[in-house]
Amino acid sequence: MTSPGVSETRYLGTRTDPAPLFAATGVTVRFGGLTALDDVSLAALPREVHGVIGPNGAGKTTLFNVCCGFVRPDAGTLSWRGREIGDLRPHRLAGMGIARTLQGLGLFRGLTVVENVMVGADRFHRSGFLSGLFALPRSTADERRLRERAWHAMSEAGVAGYAAAYPGSLPYPVQKRVALARALATEPDLLLLDEPASGLGHDEIEELGAFVRGLTERMAVILVDHHMDLVMSACDRITVLDFGRVVAAGSPGEVRDDPAVIDAYLGEAADRGGEHD
Amino acid sequence: GAGGRPDENEGGAAEVGVTEDSVKVGAHFPLTGVAAPGYSAIPTGAKAYFDYVNANGGVHGRTIDYVFRDDAYNPTNTSQVVNELVLQDEIFAMVGGLGTPTHSAVLDFLNSNGVPDLFVSSGSLLWDQPEKNPMTFGWQPDYEVEGKIIGQYVKQNFPDAKVGLFLQDDDFGDDGEKGARAYIDDQIVAAERYAPGNTDVAPQIAALQASGADLVIGFNVPSYTALSQLTAMRSNYEPQWIYSNVGSDPALVGSLLGRFSEGKVTDASMLDGAITTEYLPGVDEADNPWTQLWQRIWDEHGGEGDLSNYRIYGMSQAYTFVQALQAAGPEPTREGIVDALEQVGQDLQGPALVPYRYSPDSHAGLSGVKVVQITGTTTKELSPVMVTDNGDAEITEYTEEHAPPPENGIPNVEPVG
Amino acid sequence: MTDEATLEVRDLTTRYGPVTALDGVNVRARPGEITAVLGANGAGKTTLLRSISGLVRGTDGSVLLGGRDMSRAPVEAIARAGVAHVPEGRGVITELTVEENLRLGDLLGATRPQRRHRLDGVYEMFPALAERRRQEASSLSGGERQMLVIGRALLSGPEVLLLDEPSLGLAPRIVTQLFGLLRDLVDRDGLTVLLVEQNARSALAIADTGFVLNLGRVVAADAADTLAADDELRHAYLGF
Amino acid sequence: MSAPTAAARRFLPSSVFGRNLLTVLVALVAVVLVLELTSPFRNSQLATMSYYAIAAVGLTVLTGLNGQISLGHGALMAVGAYTTGLLLENEAMPFPVAMLAAMVVTAVAGIVVGAAAARLHGPYLAGATLALAVGVPGIAIYFDGLLGGEQGLRISSPTPPDWFADAMYFLTAGEMTSARYLAYIGWGTLLLVVLLLANLIAGRYGRIWRAVRDDEIAAELAGVRLGRMRVLAFVVSAACAGLAGAVLAMVVRLAAPSGFTIVLSLALLTAVVVGGLGSLGGALLGSALLVFLPPAVTDIGTDLGMSGVQAAQLAPFVYGVVLVVVMLAAPGGVMGIVRRLRHAGRRARGRGGPSRPAAGKQGVGATDQGGRG
Amino acid sequence: MQQFLNVTLGGLSQGAIYAAFALALVLIWRATRIINFAQGSMAMFSTYIALVLIESGQSYWAGFAAALLAGLVLGALIERVVIRPVEGGPELNAVIVTLGLFVAIQALAAILFGASFESFPAPFGLSGFSVGEFTVAFTPFSAFVIGSVVVVMLALVALFRFTDIGLRMRASAFNQEVARLLGVRVGNMLTLGWAFAAVVGSLAGLLIAGGNLVHPAYMDPVIVYGFVAAVLGGLESPAGAVVGGLLIGLALSYVSGYLGSELVTLAALGILVAVLLVRPHGLFSRTTARRV
Ligand SMILES: Nc1ncnc2c1ncn2[C@@H]1O[C@H](COP(=O)(O)OP(=O)(O)OP(=O)(O)O)[C@@H](O)[C@H]1O
Ligand SMILES: Nc1ncnc2c1ncn2[C@@H]1O[C@H](COP(=O)(O)OP(=O)(O)OP(=O)(O)O)[C@@H](O)[C@H]1O
Ligand SMILES: [Mg+2]
């Protein structure tokens, strides 16, 4: 362990932690000579928003990629609901109950908004290829169900009014919400959000924060973002990465005042007062 | 007819494609694509001859309307093009459609629609099936007949030669090989095949050279004659070459290879000394009355370019068709022209050195060839004209004089019956 | 006044099909000043910058650079005239290496040693890039890419710098550092900067002047501190 | 943010199958009319068009909806054609059985090809499928004993059974020629294929295919098994190609290697793109162009007094030029124009439909995830 | 032994020709991200221009130079007139345009120059070198072919790796908008890319034609195997193109010589599939890029 103090805060913390929903333990990832993640551990508790912050290139997205099976860790394990996940493949995530948004948009340009979200709901399909081919009632009913699910997710994210539009023609914040709606349509138990606030204006970020908080009634969230206002207000706990290592972990308050974090990430207090505004 | 339908062919309507003053015939050729070089010249020859006949009064007062269409040597196109010829252009007969795979695509269609399918431009044995395909007739000597005559010639004149075969990998090569093996099976030390379209024959030539063959018989198309010569030159391989008639056209291949002298390669005629066969007088025989006739007609009615053996081939086919049409009488019918060919086909005299084998039992074309050697730009006779038939038939010498063309260049065949 | 502005936009109107993104915009940016462009999502900020650098054509109005009308000039000519545009996201050529991306920023007319020197300057500014100079840019993290684009824009020593949300995806410390650096450059070299930012507060903190776009129109233009002090404006358009 | 249910209902399908079936039935009536009213030659041209179109609609699903380029569909057609040829030898089997078998065999071939292709993108996929188009006919030459070598397999095409001829005569008083019968077989198959594909496209599979095309990573995160969906698209497309090959074999009466050259594969691709990528109607238009344009041009050339040889060269020349011009003038293909006109019409009527963004580059290079769309 | 040697040497010279063509494809791919299916037709056309000149009495080298120049002009012209509008559009549109050009140029050549075989001279000897008592199938002209290919490959490597213009060309190909913003005259770069590629293509056309027969479709097989070679090599890499070309040339020669020439096309398919299954981006591709 490179930073034992951190592990303590994590595991011997004062609160009585419920069993983690999802946990990464001792994850190490190397790209050639570069160690992007070095023995990183993190646990997402049910109904909590867990923030991951750190300087650019600290390994946050890489950590997400490990959690999603896009990157195979050189060492370390992942567990889901207390069971170790051996061979994680991205397409299995949705079925397990994990959803993720991408650090861009990742919307399907050639699909309407409702279709985009229906792809998210696709794991609930029940009819097979043949009923699709012959358009049997089974598949029609199935389509209707998917559409209804999509409709719910869209309403929740506030994009139902754009159902028939193509994403490319929508304002950027709306597109971001469509991406969110698509993730919600998989009805996840754990939602991984990679920079959901980037490019959003102040009001939208605030709205997003409230929205994310609202999600904790149903799911756990892991959130990566550089907007401190959002992270500090929305997260229950925060893990701070630097150069691929966990340098601090704890409640927002603890992390904010941690000198290591200020030094590596936040810089001089210039921009930290944001959330008090 | 069932369902209250009127019967077909009611009344004595005029024959399809025949009007008071014209007869329409058609053909398919590769005018574009890989096979176009060379072959696209054939219909221009036929057209020139038909124009000549038309300018001289036609046949039984009818001009011959000749339509040829491009199939790019692709059988699916052939099928479409022949549909067009038969159903839209409403031709009376098909004359000289070219190619084995291409023409086989339309064999059934033409026969089931009762369209005379005359003088297919291919030496395959497929065209001689009068039972199954009563309307189809071959024209040129088939490859087996040619192979037999070449085989016998080698047996007699190169009894000790180690023979290699250079074969196109289809019926052309197979039939030729079959004919040759009938005589020199024991002499053959290698049989190398090339896939048409693959222009790299170096491996085949290397294999022939390695087998020690000192005489190579090629059943290949002209471009592969040139390729085989060029490739052999690279490794200094100099066997006695024998090329089948199709691949040897000395005028074409000779001129092709000769030009390399500009890039300081060799002397003019690489093909000098190679042996081949002939059944038509070619452009090199300037004194031959037939060649003179073709030259005259080409000068008057031909388009761009010079007379070539391909054009002579087309003209000769056209000549044969005019004979058949004359034999079919003043009111030609599709049945009639087929009957006429079966009856008088064997006796037709024309540009070919040998007779046709047409009869009610045979739709096979010309019966033989003579063996010649290429010397410079012309050829030297090595054997008399030989004739035979498929299978076990003997090879015999054909002794009749080759008759010169009629004065006016137009045959005069009596109507049959 | 007019002569003083290196960059002037007059009555610029830009449409995307039926959408009017800019509607008769007038803007002026002076050398040695940072001009903040503020406004909510979809206000037309990006469109303004794209119209200036020629990526989209205004349907009406003109863009003057040092008094010269550039509104019909091709993009590359505008770039060669000294306008460096840091586009919103997407500015990295992912298939090229980091160093190749940077070299592209400085192709115009400098000598090799000069170029080497400037390159080293960028590496000093963003050490993360120096470590990855031979890596394909696609392997960079989001923030590293943003650094790369900014570094590349600064490399050739432009006269006018158009920054479209440069803080996007950057860690707070880097943003502070970047803005400090920007201030230095402007003060030292007399650079003209047009800075688009979502975070109006931090943008106004370093800007000299600013203006606010709403639905394609300029609704306010003034000195930065005046704008920051205008409560009504702040609540209506700037969200702080 | 609560959803008014009325608005929700607007997006629920009103029996896709019913709508598609109705369209196809109307088309069927049109087909009967056209076939009965046109000459045997036009019938045969239409029969030709039918097999191009069957293959093209399959290809447009693969390339347009799933984003996989194939320069090798001619090879898959060859598989169908040869299967049909072998099964129809000596009239051993009723032709619908042979067609079905051709479809199944080709679909199986599609699994193999699709599995190999699933990891390839852009030019690498193009190269592999090009090699497929060139390589597969070689099989027929290698096994010449079974497959007839260069000459190919001759196929006796089905003749109209009396009941069909009588029924059609009863309906239309038209004579049932062999060309017309083949055209019926071809168009019947085509309409069936179009109906089924339209079902697929409108449903879950069409959506997933397009999603995979647009963004593989996002699709994967949504639980889509990329490999499986890509292979499935290939199989569906191959099955169409197999049927097309079967129809071709019966219409041409031959399955020979020279009928399945690379030219065929490229022609299919051009038909699909010129018609409008991803659209079934576009594939039909493109196939029509393929069949009707060259002979028309040759005739014009002949009328202008060109020699037969030159007139023949004029056809490919004009065809090539048309391809270029269509792509320059209408990058969305013919259907792109239609869509634009319809869109403009709708806007003129003041309803303002959703606008579709211009299709972007497909699968070139890595996507820049750091950026914004 | 002699057979093996000759089959090998034959494969090498054939492979060098595929490599030359593959180099042109790689160049145009790196410069514009387009697979130019018309490359073969364009090369054929400029070869015919050389032939016309040579037939009218000019020297081989005059024809050679004219063909390269014609290629340059043709490439630039085609890019300006018909490729420009589809650049940056859907990838397939550019493919269809080049296919259209491929067909149209070939037909045009047939109309202008006739659709028959013509022989094309070679500047060097066409009979093989003698080694001891036998002659190997390696001619002075083969040496010229291989030499040219190596020179072109080195030139391309240098262009892309060391020069600014190579960098600008690649930037333009990858991202026109960004390249423009950096002051790159993207239009000129794309034109230049096509012009260069057409010169290399014409060179390939001349090398294939030398001491051989030409007709309007003579480049067709080369297009296929050249493309396969380029894909094998990874499309990005000039060295890859040369290795791919030689590999294909040799493999096909062995297959043709020892197994049967009808298997050649199948062998090409087999090799390509085998390589792509292991390396989906060709032999010389870099490690796969970061996806997320
Ligand atoms: N495939 C790869 N090859 C090489 N290096 C990589 C690869 N993927 C990531 N890296 C490197 O690993 C480090 C971590 O990247 P990551 O994307 O996880 O950072 P991040 O914390 O998300 O940063 P940001 O906040 O800027 O998005 C970076 O320095 C990046 O350059
Ligand atoms: N390519 C386009 N096609 C159609 N409309 C567009 C396009 N780009 C922008 N718009 C529209 O133009 C308006 C202005 O957009 P612009 O991107 O300039 O805003 P912005 O102020 O930069 O917003 P953001 O803060 O989200 O970056 C918006 O309504 C947007 O939807
Ligand atoms: Mg990141």
Ligand SMILES: [Mg+2]
């Ligand atoms: Mg913007």
